[in-house]
Amino acid sequence: MDAMERTFQLHVPSSTENLSMIRDFVSSIGERAGFDKRDLMQLELAVDEACANVIEHAYGSDTTREVTVKAVLDTDSVEIRIIDTGRGFEPADILQQDLDKLISQRESGGLGMRIINRVMDEVHYEIVPGKKNELRMLKRRRKET
Amino acid sequence: MSNPFSVSSSRQGDITILAVNGYLDAHTAPRFEQTIQDEFDAGRFRIVVDCAGLTYISSAGLGVFMSFVEDLREKGGDIKICGLTDAVYSVFDILGFPALFDIVADRTAAVQKFAEPSRKES
Numbered sequence: 001m002d003a004m005e006r007t008f009q010l011h012v013p014s015s016t017e018n019l020s021m022i023r024d025f026v027s028s029i030g031e032r033a034g035f036d037k038r039d040l041m042q043l044e045l046a047v048d049e050a051c052a053n054v055i056e057h058a059y060g061s062d063t064t065r066e067v068t069v070k071a072v073l074d075t076d077s078v079e080i081r082i083i084d085t086g087r088g089f090e091p092a093d094i095l096q097q098d099l100d101k102l103i104s105q106r107e108s109g110g111l112g113m114r115i116i117n118r119v120m121d122e123v124h125y126e127i128v129p130g131k132k133n134e135l136r137m138l139k140r141r142r143k144e145t
Numbered sequence: 146m147s148n149p150f151s152v153s154s155s156r157q158g159d160i161t162i163l164a165v166n167g168y169l170d171a172h173t174a175p176r177f178e179q180t181i182q183d184e185f186d187a188g189r190f191r192i193v194v195d196c197a198g199l200t201y202i203s204s205a206g207l208g209v210f211m212s213f214v215e216d217l218r219e220k221g222g223d224i225k226i227c228g229l230t231d232a233v234y235s236v237f238d239i240l241g242f243p244a245l246f247d248i249v250a251d252r253t254a255a256v257q258k259f260a261e262p263s264r265k266e267s
Contacts, residue, residue: 017172020149048171049203052205102211104215106212108208108209108211114204115203115204118239
């Protein structure tokens with residue numbers, strides 16, 4: 001396969017209604033990469049969390065914007081890029097408080113990023129305020145034992 | 146796509162059992178949140194959430210459990226979770242829910258959990 005054959009893109013309106021479509025897209029990519037059931041679920045989950053954050057926070061639930069999900073298949077991994085043109089943020093500013101503290105404060109913010117960091121092998125943010133935000137994350141296929 | 150998420154309610158004494166089906170993500174979580182809010186507003190603070198029909202959950206769904214549990218416990222109630230498939234349990238586990246919530250096999254065990262001291266009291 002050359003590079004073009006290994007790159008897949010999905011552009012969807014920024015509505016949470018489309019999260020299930022995004023999950024289906026990513027799941028097909030993961031299947032093609034030979035991911036097992038657990039890794040497929042984790043890949044879907046990470047992309048869902050990232051896109052939900054874009055819709056809710058970068059676009060402030062404005063459903064007229066667009067979210068781009070780009071997937072690049074490699075021999076033993078899948079790289080996902082989530083691209084938006086909404087508000088940027090500083091990843092380090094997202095508080096990673098203990099779960100019991102969040103519960104006592106009736107808070108549930110930052111859970112999505114916590115999940116992404118747990119289930120993906122590499123996570124990088126590129127925030128260009130007012131222009132483009134890109135989250136790149138990579139998941140490697142687990143070696144068969 | 147029809148019916149991505151549904152929740153049905155039944156009672157067992159003073160315990161409300163909410164059976165959830167389909168997927169719980171940022172799109173469907175507000176419906177689940179409203180269901181629990183309705184129970185809270187009606188003064189029903191002991192809730193079992195039966196997840197046997199739940200195929201998927203993201204942090205938006207988990208956030209609903211987190212945002213209500215403290216208020217319910219302060220009223221002497223709680224949320225007990227049961228019926229999780231392995232895949233759905235793994236998401237609860239990623240965030241450390243098993244240490245903070247009673248997660249049991251089925252409805253019977255969940256209802257029985259209400260007879261034990263709550264996590265707030267223990």
